[in-house]
Amino acid sequence: MPAYKRILLKLSGEALMGDDAFGINRATIVRMVREIREVTALGCEVAVVIGGGNIFRGVAGGSVGMDRATADYMGMLATVMNSLALADTMRLEGMTARVMSAISIDQVVEPYVRPKALQYLEEGKVVVFAGGTGNPFFTTDTAAALRGAEIGAEVMLKATKVDGVYTADPKKDPNATRYPSLTFDEAIVKNLAVLDATAFALCRDQKLPIKVFSIVKPGALRRVVMGEDEGTLVHV
Secondary structure, eight states: OOSOSEEEEEEOGGGGGTTSSSSOOHHHHHHHHHHHHHHHHTTOEEEEEEOOHHHHTTTGGGGTTOOHHHHHHHHHHHHHHHHHHHHHHHHHTTOOEEEEESSOOTTTSEEOOHHHHHHHHHTTOEEEEESTTSSTTOOHHHHHHHHHHHTTOSEEEEEESSSSOBSSOTTTOTTOOBOSEEEHHHHHHTTOOSSOHHHHHHHHHTTOOEEEEESSSTTHHHHHHTTOSOSEEEEO
């Protein structure tokens, strides 16, 4: 039995690049989708928020000196592209996914409507939330915290390249150790950058636990959902 009935999975856009400089690596997105499919097969309801860094990175040079709000809207459009790629890969893997966007692009994706999103989750469909929060100056981490709270997710899973939160940077310090769990207050006192400040505050206020784990580690998502000792749990 999975430990969680409903999860919000936060993927960075960079996670889709694999070893490429930017864009979407086909083998990487297929592997991620298969891990998600394995979790849905356990009976877990899955919603996904994905960033846009892999696409926006390719145009970031041109955004130097650009108005911040304009650059943020470009980033939101990049998340829509990633969400479409993710949903279509899910279709090819025999899953049913629905993309819902916080910014209105009716010919391409559905608008985000909370009751509809809840209905899709209850029907066993994977819901991919695109367009961030729909507002500039907010990260996709904040969008993930917001959507996670709205849909009543039991946990927000923050997929990274590192398998949890460490006492120091494990790449620089060989003695760095992983925290199996932390409270929100401990993370603040230790000045650990789990999420950006706005997203972190929202999770803490809504008592939404955060699990930080590695998406590049095979089977890690399944182990997290099954409640095994994988990654770092940040809780109230």
